[in-house]
Amino acid sequence: MRDEPRAPRLPTSPGFWRSPLRGPRFTSVLGLVLLAGITVLFVTGLLSYAAYNPDLSPVNDKTPDKGILGLYLFAWPTNPHWLYRLNQGVHVTLGITLIPVLLAKLWSVVPRLFALPPARSLAHALERISLLLLVGGGLFEFVTGVLNVQLDYVFPGSFYPLHFYGAWVFFAAFVAHALLKTPTALRNLRRLREERDDLVSPRPAEPTVSRRGALWFVGGGSLLLFATTVGQNFGGPLRRTALLAPHGGAEPGSGPNGFQINKTAAYAGIDTAETAGDAWRLVVTGPAGTVRLSRAELAGLPLHSAALPIACVEGWSTPDQWWRGVRLRDLAALAGYEDDPPDVFVESLQRRGAFRKAALRANQVADPRSLLALYVNGEELSPDHGYPARIIVPAAPGVLNTKWVARMTFGDL
Secondary structure: OOOOOOOOOOOOOHHHOOOOOOOHHHHHHHHHHHHHHHHHHHHHHHHHHHOOOOOOOOOOOOOOOOHHHHOOOOOOOOOOOOHHHHHHHHHHHHHHHOHHHHHHHHHHHHHHHOOOOOOOOHHHHHHHHHHHHHHHHHHHHHHHHHHHHOOOOOOOOOHHHHHHHHHHHHHHHHHHHHHHHHHHHHHHHHOOOOOOOOOOOOOOOOOOOOHHHHHHHHHHHHHHHHHOOHHHHOOHHHHHHOOOOOOOOOOOOOOOOOOOOOOOHHHHOOOHHHHOOOOOOEEEEEOOEEEEEOHHHHHHOOOEEEEEOOEOOOOOEOOOEEEEEEEHHHHHHHOOOOOOOOOEEEEEOOOOOOOOEEEEOHHHHHOOOOEEEEEEOOEEOOHHHOOOOEEEOOOOOHHHOOOOEEEEEEOOO
16 A cells, blocks of 8 residues: 655645645636725825825825825815814725635746745846735735824834835735736636636645635725724724724713814823913914914904814814814914915924824815814814814814914914
């Protein structure tokens, strides 16, 4: 009786990988899903970066050495007012939903990472290098994105440049890989019978699930992540379904100020003595000089209302809240700009944080819905929502809606 051949012990041997699920059609389905999904992620990521108006002022630009990578930037609009809420909701929710697909795709092609020889030709060597950039870049982008959503900044440096530059490296490798592999993937899906290739094990184990069942399993995992994430884009009971989102629990408190926040007054180091009525003054500067206004004086100016959401880079957003305050363009007029409001540089009482100072474009200042808000939903702002005054601008990222405003300087930036 002949002994059975000994199973290979090294991952460089094709017989080491025995799963009967691996094959060109299984990999092609996952690859085409990622082709569509990652393209949407890249576009929404670039739009999210543009929403910060990084060319406006150095304080808004967290990637000052971007060079040609900023060629597409444009003045971020204020219409529709839910634009950033939609863009960032799609970006974050889709990114989390694609995690099972990405992991399944990497699992399906892992034998190729160990294939020998490392390079059979110059073209094959370039393909292997692009594959390393693709796998490494993909894991880097997804991991840093998830950590940012969870507010876990364990990576070195700032999230913004790491994620921005990483996205360009990853997407360049992704495009190269897609150009090489998409025609093959489409052919694999059209074939009635699957051809053998280096992904098919020469000595497959007994199957415990079909390939269709495996795809359903991956899809179910994505659906579960979608269901436990998407609720952070909404208010009310749906927010409680966002179990994976750090802002996905119950609304903080109740009443007019009972909606989501990012940073509390305590975290920002706001001293209540600084915000008291007899101490706090808003300093407005422009060609007409400097004006100092108490909160009572601001409340005595013509007040206007706007229904606007708050939407943050982490993907969470609030429903429209009813804000009331002084229009930014009216404050620009006090500073000496009667006709065409310019850009504005806003400074907060906040002690720390990347966006304790921020800049807004002239089109944002000119929008009649852009306010220095004093009230929300018929009540004074709470300390955590920016008392005594905060910026609220349609379609702007949450960090540009500066809280605890202390100074506003109008002029071209």
